[in-house]
Amino acid sequence: MAFDIEMIKAVYERMPARVEAARKLVGRPLTLTEKILYSHLWEGTPTQTFERGKSYVDFAPDRVAMQDATAQMALLQFMQAGRPKVAVPSTVHCDHLIEAKVSSATDLAVAVDKNKEVYDFLSSVSDKYGIGFWKAGAGIIHQVVIENYAFPGGMMIGTDSHTVNAGGLGMIAIGVGGADACDVMAGLAWELKFPKLIGVKLTGKLNGWTSAKDVILKVAGILTVKGGTGAVVEYFGEGVTSMSATGKGTIANMGAEIGATTSTFGYDESMARYLAATGRADVAELANGIKEYLTADPEVYADPATYFDQVIEIDLDTLEPHLNGPFTPDLATPISQMKELAEKNGWPTKVEVGLIGSCTNSSYEDISRAASLAKQVAAKGLKTKAEYTITPGSEQVRYTIERDGFIDTFESIGGKVFSNACGPCIGQWARAGAEKGEKNTIVHSFNRNFAKRADGNPNTYAFVASPELVTALAIAGDLTFNPLTDYLTNEAGEQVKLDPPKGDELPTKGFAVEDAGYQAPAEDGSSVVVKVSPTSDRLQLLEPFTPWEGTDLKGLKLLIKAKGKCTTDHISMAGPWLKYRGHLDNISNNMLIGALNYFNEKTDKVKNQLTGEYGPVPATQRAYKAAGIGSIVVGDQNYGEGSSREHAAMEPRHLGVRAVLVKSFARIHETNLKKQGMLALTFANEADYDKIQENDSIDINGLADFAPGKPLEIVLNHEDGSSDTIVANHSYNDQQIEWFKAGGALNIIRASVGK
Numbered sequence: 001m002a003f004d005i006e007m008i009k010a011v012y013e014r015m016p017a018r019v020e021a022a023r024k025l026v027g028r029p030l031t032l033t034e035k036i037l038y039s040h041l042w043e044g045t046p047t048q049t050f051e052r053g054k055s056y057v058d059f060a061p062d063r064v065a066m067q068d069a070t071a072q073m074a075l076l077q078f079m080q081a082g083r084p085k086v087a088v089p090s091t092v093h094c095d096h097l098i099e100a101k102v103s104s105a106t107d108l109a110v111a112v113d114k115n116k117e118v119y120d121f122l123s124s125v126s127d128k129y130g131i132g133f134w135k136a137g138a139g140i141i142h143q144v145v146i147e148n149y150a151f152p153g154g155m156m157i158g159t160d161s162h163t164v165n166a167g168g169l170g171m172i173a174i175g176v177g178g179a180d181a182c183d184v185m186a187g188l189a190w191e192l193k194f195p196k197l198i199g200v201k202l203t204g205k206l207n208g209w210t211s212a213k214d215v216i217l218k219v220a221g222i223l224t225v226k227g228g229t230g231a232v233v234e235y236f237g238e239g240v241t242s243m244s245a246t247g248k249g250t251i252a253n254m255g256a257e258i259g260a261t262t263s264t265f266g267y268d269e270s271m272a273r274y275l276a277a278t279g280r281a282d283v284a285e286l287a288n289g290i291k292e293y294l295t296a297d298p299e300v301y302a303d304p305a306t307y308f309d310q311v312i313e314i315d316l317d318t319l320e321p322h323l324n325g326p327f328t329p330d331l332a333t334p335i336s337q338m339k340e341l342a343e344k345n346g347w348p349t350k351v352e353v354g355l356i357g358s359c360t361n362s363s364y365e366d367i368s369r370a371a372s373l374a375k376q377v378a379a380k381g382l383k384t385k386a387e388y389t390i391t392p393g394s395e396q397v398r399y400t401i402e403r404d405g406f407i408d409t410f411e412s413i414g415g416k417v418f419s420n421a422c423g424p425c426i427g428q429w430a431r432a433g434a435e436k437g438e439k440n441t442i443v444h445s446f447n448r449n450f451a452k453r454a455d456g457n458p459n460t461y462a463f464v465a466s467p468e469l470v471t472a473l474a475i476a477g478d479l480t481f482n483p484l485t486d487y488l489t490n491e492a493g494e495q496v497k498l499d500p501p502k503g504d505e506l507p508t509k510g511f512a513v514e515d516a517g518y519q520a521p522a523e524d525g526s527s528v529v530v531k532v533s534p535t536s537d538r539l540q541l542l543e544p545f546t547p548w549e550g551t552d553l554k555g556l557k558l559l560i561k562a563k564g565k566c567t568t569d570h571i572s573m574a575g576p577w578l579k580y581r582g583h584l585d586n587i588s589n590n591m592l593i594g595a596l597n598y599f600n601e602k603t604d605k606v607k608n609q610l611t612g613e614y615g616p617v618p619a620t621q622r623a624y625k626a627a628g629i630g631s632i633v634v635g636d637q638n639y640g641e642g643s644s645r646e647h648a649a650m651e652p653r654h655l656g657v658r659a660v661l662v663k664s665f666a667r668i669h670e671t672n673l674k675k676q677g678m679l680a681l682t683f684a685n686e687a688d689y690d691k692i693q694e695n696d697s698i699d700i701n702g703l704a705d706f707a708p709g710k711p712l713e714i715v716l717n718h719e720d721g722s723s724d725t726i727v728a729n730h731s732y733n734d735q736q737i738e739w740f741k742a743g744g745a746l747n748i749i750r751a752s753v754g755k
């Protein structure tokens with residue numbers, strides 16, 4: 001679909017010389033990650049080496065992808081940049097705003113009507129600035145990208161944390177905020193701290209009930225939700241080459257759940273097969289021509305401990321199917337232990353709904369393997385106990401699996417096919433009865449399972465598993481059912497056992513689609529008019545943020561001291577709020593409403609220091625803003641984990657929060673805060689978190705000498721007149737300090753084109 005073969009040719013032509021230059025400079029064999037990174041330097045052929053986990057490096061990504069919920073803000077920012085066209089191939093994908101309720105066709109029609117204003121905006125901006133536009137119903141961004149645009153050895157960024165999915169096809173693909181996308185589309189360098197490298201060696205071969213999903217569920221259990229922070233995970237070993245490209249995509253996709261910058265795999269035959277099956281045999285041919293550059297040097301995988309910062313080894317021969325959850329994707333339980341753990345923890349064991357598909361797991365292989373289990377329901381005289389839903393990742397997948405009879409198979413066991421969209425994965429699931437808040441269990445093949453994520457019910461216990469295991473558990477209706485060992489009682493009262501799933505890596509009759517849902521941009525978009533109504537409640541043109549006033553920040557009120565997990569879902573909730581993603585002022589009414597107030601253990605209830613009364617976080621902050629008083633947000637570990645949504649940084653910026661001070665940050669969120677001109681600070685001494693009191697007024701000193709590596713001083717002025725002086729670290733480099741001073745990175749881009 002208009003993938004840019006010339007661009008790929010250019011990447012492959014320059015890659016060998018750049019890799020050779022890097023190898024000479026570094027003075028040792030290179031990992032695949034290093035080869036891709038060093039061949040995408042903004043400076044061109046490498047002239048220097050970089051220190052992992054330390055050096056900030058300017059890169060030149062090959063592509064940008066944006067999903068509709070984040071594209072609105074990314075493109076509103078791009079419109080401010082004053083450029084006539086995007087500088088690199090870019091695409092927009094309409095996938096997040098479609099609710100899953102009745103059926104695919106009905107839900108899509110409702111979404112097209114309800115989101116018309118937003119879709120028209122995205123379509124016209126795309127048309128004007130040369131961006132490929134994938135309409136609602138075309139599919140989920142990451143599935144569409146891997147089917148059409150991802151290529152081995154390439155580098156892309158996307159305004160969604162699961163952009164990393166394209167690592168399955170050997171890319172370095174990284175989730176970013178819209179401001180980063182805006183930079184790259186405006187033709188500027190994109191900056192990233194040179195990552196650390198984690199090597200994962202897969203020995204053995206997937207077999208029986210185990211699938212690629214179980215690899216990443218196991219890795220998540222080992223590394224936890226922040227174990228991959230600041231690192232690229234590179235997979236290798238015989239277990240990798242025997243796995244499908246889409247299986248690799250699933251693993252790469254959920255690299256986001258361990259906080260990894262991205263994950264990647266060396267080019268192999270599975271990738272060549274997938275490229276050919278998706279109409280890109282020419283890309284495979286080009287890749288074959290430089291294949292030694294599209295994988296690590298042989299010495300690296302022979303002696304990984306020397307070349308990676310950390311090495312993990314997993315034996316696929318003995319890997320068990322896993323169920324991760326509830327409420328966090330790193331709570332990994334092998335299926336054989338679920339019975340015991342569910343009992344011990346009081347998890348509800350009746351499975352109410354099994355949901356398969358999403359960007360994580362809707363490959364042809366996934367669907368065909370799940371269908372092989374669904375077929376056994378009738379063959380073995382069973383009845384499916386739980387509800388069952390299928391969310392295809394793209395129209396191409398949906399059309400092909402319909403042609404091959406899988407949709408009929410799923411419907412025969414009561415399955416409901418939702419639109420080719422995010423739907424239940426992002427809280428866009430109008431699940432009947434969810435509002436009652438009853439304790440219940442669901443199992444799904446998506447990637448995230450934070451509280452409320454799927455249906456808005458905080459008491460829904462969501463477990464993540466492979467589509468095969470989800471299907472088996474939906475058939476059994478029981479979380480503790482182990483299909484490897486357990487029997488089911490069929491309608492005739494007989495004991496039957498499910499056969500292990502079987503499927504095809506790729507459709508034997510090839511992929512097919514009638515209308516993939518792609519709209520190419522105008523050749524010359526200069527006359528295209530982008531309309532944004534000033535009275536719209538969904539879209540709002542942006543105003544530049546004000547620059548730093550040049551003084552230390554004094555008397556900031558503590559807005560909230562967030563306790564425990566505070567993800568981007570807690571900071572800027574999705575679900576019903578998705579519709580305001582293009583309207584900064586309106587969406588700011590969800591700011592931090594999911595964060596737990598340390599002082600009263602309640603959400604969305606904080607003390608207004610001006611009145612002494614407790615109220616919602618956004619309203620309290622608006623009161624400070626109206627009074628011309630700045631504020632500060634305090635947080636715990638891994639603050640801002642989860643999605644790349646920059647709303648989580650723009651909302652506090654818009655409402656007048658000046659700084660976020662936490663024990664540690666998730667990478668994308670930290671960058672997003674910096675881009676928007678906020679202060680993103682960390683406690684030099686984590687125990688100082690305990691010194692923050694509810695009625696504190698806080699000073700941030702040392703900004704006149706704000707410099708890389710130089711801590712800032714924070715004075716906590718307590719209500720009783722006492723004070724504590726603590727030290728805050730930061731990771732700003734010179735460029736980022738300029739963003740802070742200018743009031744945001746965009747103000748610098750605007751200035752560069754004289755706007």
Ligand code: SF4
Nearest residue numbers: 162358359422425426
């Ligand atoms: Fe959509 Fe879920 Fe994939 Fe995000 S993770 S792109 S919400 S399907």
